[in-house]
Amino acid sequence: MKRALAVVVAASCLPACGGSSPAAPAPPPAPTVVRLTGTVSFPAGDQIAEATITVLDGPNAGRSASTNRVGDYVLDGLTPGNANLSANATIYDEVRLGVFVNGSNTLNFTFSIPACRTNNTASVSFGNRSATTAHDVYWDGFLLFTLTPGQTSDPITVAALLQHTLQPMIANSDDFDAIACNRSTHILSPCERSTITCAGR
16 A cells, blocks of 8 residues: 555656646737739820839738839838739729739739720810909800809810810809900810819909
C-alpha cells in the first residue's frame, strides 16, 4: 500500500516540480502586403493616361491610383483578397472588373469606343452667373432653359463640328431686346464637354 502511494505522488509532481511545460503559441504571421498593376487602353491598343483606378470593395476598398503618361497604373500596399475595381477616364464609360489580388497577377482595362466619337456629338450646359436676373437660354433659335440666378443647366447633346448660336435673354421681359449677354457662336469638338456662362445683367 505504501509503495502504490509513492508512485502516485511522484507522477503528480512532474508538471509542478521542474518538468517540461507546454510551448507558448507562435505569434501570428505579419500581414502580407502586395501590389496590383495593369494598363488602361483603347480597343485599338493605345493606352490612356490619367485614368483613375478605384478599389470598390473588399479589404482595400477606397484605394485608388491614376495611370501614368503611358497608361500604366500601380496599386501598392494592398491586402490580398477579392476585389472589384473600376476604371474611369473623361469621355469614356466606366469599366468594372473583378480579381483576387495576390501580388502576382495584373488587371488590364479596355474602354469601348465612346458613343460621342461614333455619333460625332458633344455636350454643353449653360450657366447663369447673374446675381439677380433670370435668363432665357436660346440655342440655335430655340428656348431651351430658363435659369434662375446662379443656376447651371443639365447638359444637352449637340452635333460636333457644326456652328451653333447662343443668345441669353433676360427672362420674363416684355422687351424683345432685353439681351442678357451678347450673341455668340460655338463649334464643339467630338466628345467635348463644355459649360457656357453668362454674367449678364
